[in-house]
Ligand SMILES: *[C@@H]1O[C@H](CO)[C@@H](O)[C@H](O)[C@H]1NC(C)=O
Ligand SMILES: *[C@@H]1O[C@H](CO)[C@@H](O)[C@H](O)[C@H]1NC(C)=O
Ligand SMILES: *[C@@H]1O[C@H](CO)[C@@H](O)[C@H](O)[C@H]1NC(C)=O
């Protein structure tokens with residue numbers, strides 16, 4: 504008995520250990536022609552359980568970052584040679600990169616006030632580090648408590664692992680009326696993209712706590728923000744596997760998880776998503792099969808009518824994308840969507856010189872169906888639907904050091920202001 508108990512203890516502690524990435528490399532690959540691009544697209548569609556595509560194939564111009572496990576280094580090198588693909592190593596050892604990105608970084612540029620308006624002790628959340636789901640939820644709850652006229656915390660349903668999902672409504676009740684336009688924001692649908700929730704909490708804080716600096720954004724608009732769209736995955740990426748992407752539904756035998764951003768029900772499963780449950784882009788057994796995507800759908804439909812803009816935050820690549828994902832065709836109003844995105848990016852770039860490119864989700868070659876942006880525009884009828892991939896362009900990728908959170912947020916806030924100004928002018 505004693506041996507068994509000991510064995511159980513050892514196994515339990517082994518299970519509790521975080522997944523390590525010793526010897527994993529991130530290789531940046533550039534296709535030179537359509538056939539070599541198709542080779543990479545095929546690899547992405549069929550072998551994303553082995554080769555983790557940190558960036559998705561979209562077009563010939565854009566290099567693709569692929570994480571290669573040590574056991575496949577030689578196979579991968581052969582493939583690069585056979586297809587004459589240009590490449591360079593971006594991250595030589597992913598495990599070291601994970602450790603570096605977790606360490607406390609250089610001094611913060613913004614010092615927090617110790618107390619909130621109501622005088623109660625202030626939340627623990629800040630933007631000099633990444634924070635776990637519990638800390639984020641406590642932050643939201645405290646804002647709702649301190650600003651009852653402005654912030655409403657709405658529960659929209661439970662995740663597969665029974666966590667509460669939240670949507671924050673930010674609306675000035677003194678000026679609210681039935682004709683205000685609204686902006687919908689989400690982030691973290693992919694668990695490992697930590698900078699996305701870190702921007703969303705910043706946006707909430709800026710709108711609410713700095714209201715006096717820009718009252719028009721609450722007096723003339725309402726905001727609906729889902730700061731963490733995939734809580735189970737986010738929690739898992741904190742404790743178990745830093746590079747986890749999908750949700751945590753074990754629907755497919757030994758392989759866990761559905762890519763929620765392939766699970767939305769507009770032209771679902773029409774290409775660029777995987778049918779194999781072990782792949783990182785597995786689209787799930789049916790459209791909206793997942794609690795998280797179904798909860799988001801239901802919550803969004805309730806507020807869709809006055810909502811004119813949708814911003815879905817991801818990382819990384821520094822791109823601002825429009826529909827469609829399911830087809831290489833562009834929506835009829837693409838010029839309008841493009842202009843707003845470009846104006847927003849111009850103001851973003853003015854802050855630190857950070858470059859973002861603007862374009863459609865499919866780029867020129869590669870289709871990815873089942874994304875939230877397509878359903879938002881195609882079914883929910885929200886005209887200005889965007890996916891925004893935040894910093895960086897691959898030096899750190901998902902492992903963006905915490906000392907870039909505030910600069911990332913400050914520049915993106917300038918873009919959001921441009922979007923907000925425009926949204927006020929959109930006719931019903
Ligand atoms: C940010 O939060 C972390 C965790 O609560 C804390 O250790 C750190 O000191 C905080 N940073 C600042 C500048 O307050
Ligand atoms: C409602 O809000 C809109 C947008 O701010 C504003 O233009 C309009 O005048 C408001 N209507 C009323 C009746 O207050
Ligand atoms: C965008 O940048 C322009 C040029 O600097 C500036 O005039 C404008 O106020 C900015 N827009 C917003 C919403 O801050």
Ligand SMILES: [Zn+2]
Nearest residue numbers: 693696817818
């Ligand atoms: Zn993503």
